[in-house]
Amino acid sequence: MASIPLGGLFSRSATAYKWKAPFRCWMLHESVLWRLHDLLTQSVALHKQGHGLGARILLRSGFETLATLIYLNQLMKQVLDGTLGFHEFDEKTLRLTVGSKNKSTKTESINIITILGKCENRYPGIEKIYANLSESAHPSYEGLCVGYSKIDHDLYDTNFSNRWMELYGDNHLGMVELCMVSFEEEYNDIWGDLMSKLEGWIEANDDELEATKPPDGETQS
Template sequence: MPENLDELLSEIAERVQQMSDNLPPKIEVAAVSTSAKIPFKFICFREALLWRTEELARNALSLIKAQELLGGIVLTRCVSESAAAMWYIMEKINKEVDGVHDPNLDDIAMKMLLGDKSNSQVPDPVNVLTVIKHADKAIPGVEKQYAALCEYAHPNWTGTMLLYSKMDEDNYRTDFGRYPRGTKNSALIGLSSLNMTLAVFQHAYNRVSDLMPDFVEKCEAELK
C-alpha cells in the first residue's frame, strides 16, 4: 500500500476511474436467473452500491486534493460503510455457494435493498456496525479505521479543535483557522483510508461476479 500522498492520490484516482468506467446502466432479470429472485436482488443492490461508492469516492478524492479535508474524510467514512456492505453480501453469497444455507437469505436481501429506519412499511436495514464488524473479522483493522473516521465525522475533538484551532501557549490564547496545525497528517489518514476501503470494495464486488453462477445454481436448486 503506498504511503506518500502523491502515490495515494494516483492509486485512488485509478481505482475511481475504473469504477466510473464500469457503472452499469441496467440489469435484465433474465440475465441473472429466469426462476430464482434472490440473486437478482443481490445483484441490484450490488450495482446500486457501485453507483453510490463511485460518487462518494470521486468527491472524497476531489475534496482532499483541494485540501477541504473534513468533507473528504466524512465522505471517506461513507465509502468505508459501502465497502463493508459489499463485503457483507459477498460473504453471504460465498457461504451459500459453500453449502451453508441461510433460511433468512431473502430477508437479508430485502433489508439491503429496501431497509429504512424511518419507514415502518419497509424492513429495518442491516445495521452499519454489523457490516463493519463482519468485515473486520476478515480484515482486522477495518473497525479501528472506521472509528478513526467517525472521530472526524462527529463534533468531537478531532473534528473540531484538532482541525480548526491551535493553542498559543506563549500568549495564553487559542488561535482559529482552517487547519492551523497543518494538513499532511489528516490528508494521509483520509487518503490511506479511502485507498484501503476502495480496495476492499473492489475485491468484494469482483468476487460476487465470480460467485454468481454457482450462487444462481444453488438458488434455483432450492426452488426445486
C-alpha cells in the first residue's frame, strides 16, 4: 500500500477505528512490508556482488522485521482468545510502532530478543537462525577470526582473507527465501483474517472497552 486512508478504515468499522490499536496494526503491517522488501533486495544485491558479510547483516535485520509481524499477529490472536486484555494490547502496539532505545521517543521499544522468543513457538528454529546471523554481525570469534582467517595446521600458519562467501555463500539465498515465504504467509493469510476478526471483536466489546479504558485516554484516537 502506498497510503492508509483513514476514511477507508472508518468505512470498514467506525467503532473499531475510534481506537488507536487497530490503526497501529495497519501501520505495522505495511511498514514491515516496505522495510523487509528493502532489506532483502539489498541483501540479495550484495550477495550477487560477493559481499557476503553485508548480505548476512541485512538478512539478520530482515528476520528481526519478520519477527515483528509474527509477534503482532500473536498479540491479535491473544486478544481474540481472551488471554490478553485489549488495553494491554494497545500499549504493546504503541511500543511496536513508536518505541525507541535511544530515547528519541517517550516510549521504550520491546526488546527484539523478547519478540524472537515469542516467535519461536510458531517457527521453531528462528532464534537459532537469528543467533547464527548475529555471530556474523558482531566482532566475536566468528565475526573476526573465522570470517577473516584460516589456520594451516600443517605449516603452523594463519592466513587472512575475506571468507564470508566461502562460508555462507551457498546457503544465503535459501535463507532469504525462507524469510520471504514466512513473511508472505504472515502478511497475506494470517494478518488479514485476524484483522477482520479483531474489528468484529472490538465492535462487540466496545461498551466494556469504553468502561475500562485508562483515564489518560491513551487508547482513543
